[in-house]
Amino acid sequence: MIVRLARRIGTVAVVGAAVAVVAAFGVHDQRTALTLGESHPLTAEPRGYLGVFMPGMPASADGLAAFGSRTGTRPNVAVYYSGWYEPFQSHFAAELSARGAVPLVQMDPSGIDLAAIAHGRYNSYLASYAQSVRTFGRPVIISFGHEMNGNWYSWGKDKTPPAVFVAAWRHLVTVFRAWGAFNVTWLWAVNSLAGGPGQAASPQPWWPGASYVDWVGIDGYYYYPAESFATLFGGTISAVRRFTRDPVLITETGVAPEAGQAAKIPGLFAGARAAGILGIVLFDAGGYRDWRIDSDPAALAAFGRAARGFGGNTGGR
Numbered sequence: 350m351i352v353r354l355a356r357r358i359g360t361v362a363v364v365g366a367a368v369a370v371v372a373a374f375g376v377h378d379q380r381t382a383l384t385l386g387e388s389h390p391l392t393a394e395p396r397g398y399l400g401v402f403m404p405g406m407p408a409s410a411d412g413l414a415a416f417g418s419r420t421g422t423r424p425n426v427a428v429y430y431s432g433w434y435e436p437f438q439s440h441f442a443a444e445l446s447a448r449g450a451v452p453l454v455q456m457d458p459s460g461i462d463l464a465a466i467a468h469g470r471y472n473s474y475l476a477s478y479a480q481s482v483r484t485f486g487r488p489v490i491i492s493f494g495h496e497m498n499g500n501w502y503s504w505g506k507d508k509t510p511p512a513v514f515v516a517a518w519r520h521l522v523t524v525f526r527a528w529g530a531f532n533v534t535w536l537w538a539v540n541s542l543a544g545g546p547g548q549a550a551s552p553q554p555w556w557p558g559a560s561y562v563d564w565v566g567i568d569g570y571y572y573y574p575a576e577s578f579a580t581l582f583g584g585t586i587s588a589v590r591r592f593t594r595d596p597v598l599i600t601e602t603g604v605a606p607e608a609g610q611a612a613k614i615p616g617l618f619a620g621a622r623a624a625g626i627l628g629i630v631l632f633d634a635g636g637y638r639d640w641r642i643d644s645d646p647a648a649l650a651a652f653g654r655a656a657r658g659f660g661g662n663t664g665g666r
Contacts, residue, residue: 390531391451393563393596395622396626396627396628396660399423400424400428400453400630401633402630402631402632407429407441410427413445414448420652422656422660426450426490427451427453428601431455433457433459433474436477437489439485451489452489453491453536454491455538456493457494457495458493458503463514466517466521467520469520476524483531485532488532489534491525492600494518495568496539497555498550514555515555515558519557535563536565536600537565538566538567539565539589540569541582542588553592556592559593562593563596567586567598569582572605573605578620586624597624598626599628600630602631603640610642610648611645612651614655618659619655629656629659
């Protein structure tokens with residue numbers, strides 16, 4: 350009851366803010382701002398999602414089918430990383446929709462003053478983006494400033510104060526809602542407390558509040574043979590559960606070859622099942638580690654078998 354009351358009070362506050370934004374843009378019909386609290390456009394059932402990021406996205410969605418063919422799976426989420434000022438990739442989203450998949454957009458405000466976002470300096474860009482998403486009309490997952498509890502991005506720890514990040518997040522969500530983009534599922538994605546290129550902090554200071562978030566995402570990678578789902582994600586899930594019961598999605602993960610890809614993948618999926626996770630998004634690309642599973646037939650086969658039951662998959666290799 351207390352949680353529901355808190356959400357209701359928070360929603361009222363967001364409605365007021367959305368009405369103010371609508372008025373600032375000169376939009377006279379305020380009905381869009383007053384429909385907050387409607388049901389979210391995507392189901393939050395555990396094991397509902399299997400996703401992937403691959404090079405070539407969002408130029409084309411062809412890689413999604415190719416990945417599915419190689420692994421014997423049917424991914425229903427595809428990630429792409431969107432630079433500031435980049436428009437919503439409607440064509441890519443439509444391609445995904447035709448394949449039964451949903452776009453997960455990581456909006457990255459690289460080099461952007463988040464205080465300026467919060468103060469409305471980028472409202473024209475955000476309004477244009479929101480209108481494109483609304484016009485698309487099908488479900489879209491949007492995350493903003495992922496891994497903010499780490500110190501490797503300009504919007505992250507030690508570079509942008511948590512309160513400024515929170516203000517920017519709330520403003521972005523408010524603008525989208527003011528323009529009627531209710532087909533967005535808002536994903537707040539943090540870095541695992543155990544893993545990554547640097548030390549991540551407890552994510553709570555960056556929490557925007559229940560009225561501004563639908564799902565929680567956690568990014569974490571297997572670097573060493575001794576790592577497990579429990580050691581990589583367990584502590585972060587527990588930390589998040591201290592302040593929200595929102596559904597959790599593993600938004601970025603991969604296994605370094607030296608960690609043993611074929612050996613680690615079954616435990617990744619088994620751990621996600623046991624924890625009631627929404628799903629898993631595989632980062633199938635290179636970088637400062639080669640996270641791709643394509644070069645290892647045993648890893649491909651292990652992924653296909655382990656992914657059974659995720660994202661509508663009914664089978665695998």
